[in-house]
Amino acid sequence: xxxxxxxxxxxxxxxxxxxxxxxxxxxxxxxxxxxxxxxxxxxxxxxxxxxxxxxxxxxxxxxxxxxxxxxxxxxxxxxxxxx
Amino acid sequence: xxxxxxxxxxxxxxxxxxxxxxxxxxxxxxxxxxxxxxxxxxxxxxxxxxxxxxxxxxxxxxxxxxxxxxxxxxxxxxxxxxxxxxxxxxxxxxxxxxxxxxxxxxxxxxxxxxxxxxxxxxxxxxxxxxxxxxxxxxxxxxxxxxxxxxxxxxxxxxxxxxxxxxxxxxxxxxxxxxxxxxxxxxxxxxxxxxxxxxxxxxxxxxxxxxxxxxxxxxxxxxxxxxxxxxxxxxxxxxxxxxxxxxxxxxxxxxxxxxxxxxx
Numbered sequence: 001x002x003x004x005x006x007x008x009x010x011x012x013x014x015x016x017x018x019x020x021x022x023x024x025x026x027x028x029x030x031x032x033x034x035x036x037x038x039x040x041x042x043x044x045x046x047x048x049x050x051x052x053x054x055x056x057x058x059x060x061x062x063x064x065x066x067x068x069x070x071x072x073x074x075x076x077x078x079x080x081x082x083x
Numbered sequence: 084x085x086x087x088x089x090x091x092x093x094x095x096x097x098x099x100x101x102x103x104x105x106x107x108x109x110x111x112x113x114x115x116x117x118x119x120x121x122x123x124x125x126x127x128x129x130x131x132x133x134x135x136x137x138x139x140x141x142x143x144x145x146x147x148x149x150x151x152x153x154x155x156x157x158x159x160x161x162x163x164x165x166x167x168x169x170x171x172x173x174x175x176x177x178x179x180x181x182x183x184x185x186x187x188x189x190x191x192x193x194x195x196x197x198x199x200x201x202x203x204x205x206x207x208x209x210x211x212x213x214x215x216x217x218x219x220x221x222x223x224x225x226x227x228x229x230x231x232x233x234x235x236x237x238x239x240x241x242x243x244x245x246x247x248x249x250x251x252x253x254x255x256x257x258x259x260x261x262x263x264x265x266x267x268x269x270x271x272x273x274x275x276x277x278x279x280x281x282x283x284x285x286x287x288x289x290x291x292x293x294x295x296x297x298x299x300x301x302x303x304x305x306x307x308x309x310x311x312x313x314x315x316x317x318x319x320x321x322x323x324x325x326x327x328x329x330x331x332x333x334x335x336x337x338x339x340x341x342x343x344x345x346x
Binding site: 001002003006007009010011012013014015016017018019020021022023024025026027028029030031032033034035036037038039041042043045048051052055056059063066067069070073074077078 | 089090093205209245268270271273274275277278279280281282283284285286287288289290291292293294295296297298299300302303304306307310313314315316317318320321322324325326327328329331332334335336338339343344345
């Protein structure tokens, strides 16, 4: 007999996996930033420091939803409110 | 007491011989794996378009343009081939048929293995873009061909990372399945195997993004060959950042497989 708790745990495992699909977005966005950074440095080598700083700052912002996905996955795994 | 749908479904599944259920799951997994084919199609199509454009603009350089295009497109094929390998393993050399353990767990692992390699779609798209940009750059500045090709190849190699990670998870589920020997409710083990595979699909993003970065770096190198090392440095830094969500996905997948809190 499948108990309710077992079913919740099973669905939580799948939910945690689904949450990680969020990683698609930051990966694309940060890669775009990296590409533009490389382009900018090629064009204006002396501005490399500024280019790098700006790129990383923007990438950090783009990272947020990936982290949200990870947080939700971790909540489902380790601090599940339904168990 | 009336049986609920979930219980009925699993009773129905378990009324069959294990081999039958695992075969059903394997064909589904093989089908999922081939979704990856979207990636090389898009990526290589882009590269071909850029190749045709470049040859049109600079017919006398068609030889080096075409060789760059083909080299880049060949790499973009990688993920498609890896997905094909997983699908063929599931169909013809299936290690899960005859595996010990609950049939639901084994079946879920087969589907999870197929779903995991869908991540390879991303690297293929990204690598195709890189191939296209490198081809374009060689057409514009043929003398930079060597540097451009090198930057393209290195960038494409990095972009392949999440595809490789997904393949590793897929192969673990197929050949070194940790769930088969675990104690615990079969429904939790099966769902965890599925979850581990699904998590890897997030790797689509880093692959696309890193490939884009590689393409832009190749383009920049074509324009300013003297700045190749600076350009490459920025490309690597950006690609490392873009990799983070792929690593997150891997972490969740590994937690579900080896450090599962539900058991």
